[in-house]
Amino acid sequence: MTTNKNDIIIIGGGIIGLACAHYLMNQGTNVTIIEDQQIGSGASHGNCGLLFFSDVITLCAPGVVSTEIIRTLRGTSPLFIKPELDMDRIAFLLRFALNCRKHHMNRAAKDKYALLSYSDRLFRQLLDTGILACDFEDKGVLTAYLSKKAFDGFHRTNRFLEQYGFGYKKLSRQQTLNFEPALSSKVVGSWFSKHDRHARPDLLVAAWKNDLLRRGMKIKEMCRATDFVCKQGTIQGVQTNQGPLFADAFVLAAGAFCSKLAKTLKLCLPIQPGKGYSITMHRPEICPAVPCMLHEKNMVVTPWKSGYRLGGTMEFSGFSTALNRTRLNKLIQGAAEYMRTPMGRPVVEEWAGVRPMTYDDMPVIGRTSGFSNLVVAAGHGMLGLTLATGTGKLVSDLILEKPPEIDPAPFSPERFN
Structure with a gap:
């Protein structure tokens, strides 16, 4: 096993890669990030900026599959699956369906809670340093409902959340409108979480990148990893379109693209790209x-001091980030059903990006059995921003062989073998 870990290469320059760099550099290592595009240009750029620390319930929960089938038939589902013979995607979706069980939800909630709580504590510490100017606000998140049945049905979910200290507050229609006058009178009620916060992700990434550069981090942008140089159970280097790069240890943090790179190492990382859209104005x-989750549309409206964003949808259609006008229009139409003034002017950006989704809706953090100096940090789904700090610290501890503060076993990539 490699014991000298002075030089680290991180493959992937999103929020997870930056977090790993931060905590590794805190321990005195030399870090180089290689990024296929530009730092923070993927899912870290266009998401809705929620720091959703109460999100202990996995996407693969009991009843999700039947609910989405019905919504798809009615044309109201935010989910779109491209109809093509993609065996990896088909296997992913089948395994997702198999995980929609109470047993998995209960077990995963305990494991997610540990990482969410850890990330929350570390994020607060990071904010206290003053290095991240990112429109951060600690105002909670409001989930608004148009359906009385769905609104009342959240009682059961709330009882589950209360086990972890994440109970929401129920607000009637009038209480909701008093609390958030920007919502339409069509809303029948809401549930408010005081446990969640929000920030502007592109500002956060830019501030964190600049701080790390100031501290000596090296960045190679437009640098695409294509293969690895391996010898006797260790990775010696990574082949790129800019030539080979060598280091003592490596972190694979390339988001949805990790599965492609893992195949070059004969590793199984069944991560699928889940495309999302946003409109910034x-x-x-x-x-x-406050940020508003629009329940029936599975979308988010996020206000910042410097702007406003609509975001959501889940599209399994491959790695393309081409804009689909129909999907963007659904965001506008969805917001119009809930908000008194759904759009601001001018529109600054229309965006699409791919989130790294796992079929058990758990991140992939840990060593692989094949390579002693490789740690994977991927598969965070829609919680990349939320789980960045906890992931970064955990990765640093694993790389430098320090006792981790939380158990990494539930997130191990070995679970796929």
């Missing part, structure tokens, strides 16, 4: 004060 005339 100036704040509308009647702008919400």
